[in-house]
Amino acid sequence: MRERHPRSVNFEIPRYILFMTYFSNIKTAVSTVFEGMTITFSHLLREPMTIQYPDRTPLPVKDTLPPRYRGFLCVRPEICTACTLCQKTCPIDCIVIEHSKDEELKQRVMTRFDIDMAKCMFCGLCTEQCSTGAIYFTNEFEASTSNIKDLVFKFIKQGEKVIPYKIPRKKKPAAAAAETQAAAKEKKE
Amino acid sequence: MQPFIDQIISECEILQGLPLWFSYLIFQLIFCGIIFVFVAVFAMLAGYAERRVAGRIQSRIGPNRVGPQGILQSLADGIKVFLKEDIIPTHADHILFRLAPYFIFIGMFLSFVAIPFSSQWVIADLDIGIFYLLAVESLVVIGIVMSGWASNNKWSLLGGMRSAAQIVSYEVPVALTILLVVMYSGTMSIQGIIMAQGAAPWNWNIFQTPFLFVAFFPLFMGSLAEGNRMPFDMPEAESELVSGYNTEYSGFRFVIFFFAEFSNLYLIGALATVLFFGGWQAGPLPDFVNGLLGIETPLSAAIVKNLVELCVFMFKSLCLVFIVIQLRWTLPRVRVDQLMNICWKYLVPVAFFNLVVMGIWMVVVPEYVTDIVALCMTACGVLLLGYFFYRVAWQLKNTKARLRFNPLS
Structure with a gap:
């Protein structure tokens, strides 16, 4: 026989407790299956999460x-x-x-x-x-x-020639000022 | 079946010219063909329905592209499987490998012989019908072990062995429960068992006494285990055994396994309906429908009566099939030791206890007490159903879920 650890207690589960666990197991099994069935049944009534991507989305994804x-x-x-x-x-x-x-x-x-x-x-x-x-x-x-x-x-077809866009030059500050002055004069008149 | 055929023959002049045995033969063949078509169509539709239900339970949609709402999905899958190459592994036992699917299918198909779909529409109303059903269903074990062994594949073999252990074990509580019902009804004929019950819920076997109510569960769980359904689908546990005993099969042979699996799904529902839910008993409903349609000729009246009873039987058994499908997507798979634990430590003692106590009950308790108890049990059953739906509503309310009642979207 193996030697006992000094601190270990000779512990035996009483018969009646084993007997009770038998029934509590049955109770647990029945109640948990019942609860699980209610959850899955409730899922039958819920809205599916699926997004039916290419053709059956409410709006085009784009x-x-x-x-x-x-x-x-x-x-x-x-x-x-x-x-x-x-x-x-x-x-x-x-x-x-x-x-x-x-x-x-x-x-x-x-x-x-x-x-x-x-x-x-x-x-x-x-x-x-x-x-x-x-x-x-x-x-x-x-x-x-x-x-x-x-x-x-x-973006340019074969054989096509595209003339590049030219950004309009900004007017020089002096010329711009002169122009505004002219505009102001016109307004006065 | 014979009274119905006699009625047809007496109405139809062409058949009267033929010898009697010939018309019987023709009619039996026709009904067998109908059953065969029913099994095939049911397997297809159940496969589709199962996937749709699974989809909704998992907040998905399920197959909805092939045909209207995806109803032809099973057909498409079937065509795909048919077109696969029929492979037999090199080191497989060729004869057994080829034979096994037919054993399984014959086992399933023979069970349908004794299933009464209505008061007259049953292929053979055997005097020992329920015993025959038990015997024939066990033929499936041979097929499964055969396919597992012949495949020369460790997963197939393990699947076959597990299935054999499982079916042999669960036969015990199922047989004990069937014995209880046989004892209560006083007959082994399936029609007799149905006749002993009534159309109203308080005349059903399940609500007769508390013990019969409890006895329903060993039978139902045992049927699940025998049909290799979740949570007892050890023989085809995908995560452990690839696909179990049918791993090596392809093409038409695989389709046969598929058919057998789904016809067994129906058998689970049909067996429970016959034994506990009053079978095809429709009460005054057939007369009511006949009056509504204004039918007077005896033959068409009989046909309408049988059709109504067929509908009642189908409704009950398909409700149970739905529960089986829902269970599959609710519970996790049990381990092998848990499987044996459930059977030998829980189901068998419960079934034995019920058997003994019901025997004493039948001797001691007078009949009017049983009637009162039956009414009380029915009320309890309705309350239980009400509590189920109350809990469902509570789940929905508690999670603030968005609802979609249309089952097809």
């Missing part, structure tokens, strides 16, 4: 996004100055801009403006650099396609 949501990049070529700051600032080089001097128009023209959205990490540095807001985030985000090349967005 319209519920916050205003500064970073979705796909988009470019308005008509106000792009072809400064190529966005291309230079892009940390992963997903923007490609080509521009050259056109002989016919005697002017600098953009011939290519591609953004590879598959590479883009939506850091937003390009939109912060842009002086005219030509490149900006939209709230489109559904990017799944069967071909990854579909994610290269071309």
Whole structure:
């Protein structure tokens, strides 16, 4: 026989307590199953939490996004100055801009403006650099396609030439002052 | 079944020309076909309903895309499973592997022979119907052990062994409870047991005495265990045994397992309905419907009567099926030792106690006392149901839940 620990007591659970635990077990089982059934039944009457995403949402998800949501990049070529700051600032080089001097128009023209959205990490540095807001985030985000090349967005079509936007020069302070004086005179008269 | 067929033959002139045995044969085949279709359709719809109920219980929606409200989901799943390659593992026992699903399905399907759907619509009203049901349901064990052994897969084998242990153990409380009901009704014929009860709730066996009420639970839990349903679904415990005894099956054979599982779900409900909830007893309802429709010919009156009784039987058994489904999504799975504990330490003594006490009750207590007790028990049952719904309302109120009563959204 194993030696007893000096402090251990010879403790035996009395028979009647074992007998009582038998019935208390049954009572616990019945009451807990009953309670569980009421909970699950109450869940049958509750509203499901599911959002049936693509086609059965109350509003299109696109319209519920916050205003500064970073979705796909988009470019308005008509106000792009072809400064190529966005291309230079892009940390992963997903923007490609080509521009050259056109002989016919005697002017600098953009011939290519591609953004590879598959590479883009939506850091937003390009939109912060842009002086005219030509490149900006939209709230489109559904990017799944069967071909990854579909994610290269071309904002200038092949063979198209876009004349860069020229920001109107600010008038010199002196000239501006003269103009206001003239305007004031006209008002007096 | 025979009186009904006789009635049809007496009404129909074409059948009178044929030999009697031939028309009997044809009708029996037709009814067997109907049962087969019923089992298939029930398996499909129950699979769908179970997933929808599970969805709502877990605050999801469940399948709702295939067909109107997703009702064809099971059909789509079935087609998908049918198109799978029928694989037999290289080291499996080929003959047993192929044979096992049929054993299981035959075991299930033979049980339907003795299930009375109405007063006349029962394939065979055997004098020892309930005994036959017990015997035939045990055939499933052979199929399960066979599939588990033949698969040559440790999970399948463990699943099969667990199932065998479980079904053999739970047969005891179920048999004892059925014995109690047989003792109380004085017959082993299933129709006889139903006839001994009545249409009103206070004539049902479950509300006759407190002991019969308690006896319902060993039977119900035992049926759950025999049907491998939660919380006793040890043989196919997904988290432990992949899928249990049917792990290695694919294609059509897997569909047979699926059918057997869901037809067994219906059998659980039907057995409890027959033994404790008055079966197809509809009281004055069939006469009322006949009067409403103004039907006078005896054959159509009989058909309407049977249809009404069928509806009553279906309603009761499907309510129980719903409870079984709800239990599955309420309770966690028990351990193997707990499983055996529940059976041998709780269900068997309770069933024995009920058997003995009911025997004494039947000898000692006069009949009018039993009638009064039955009324009191019915009142208690209604109060219990009321308390259940009170608790449901309390749960909803307490959690300030947003309600959606439409079951299909």
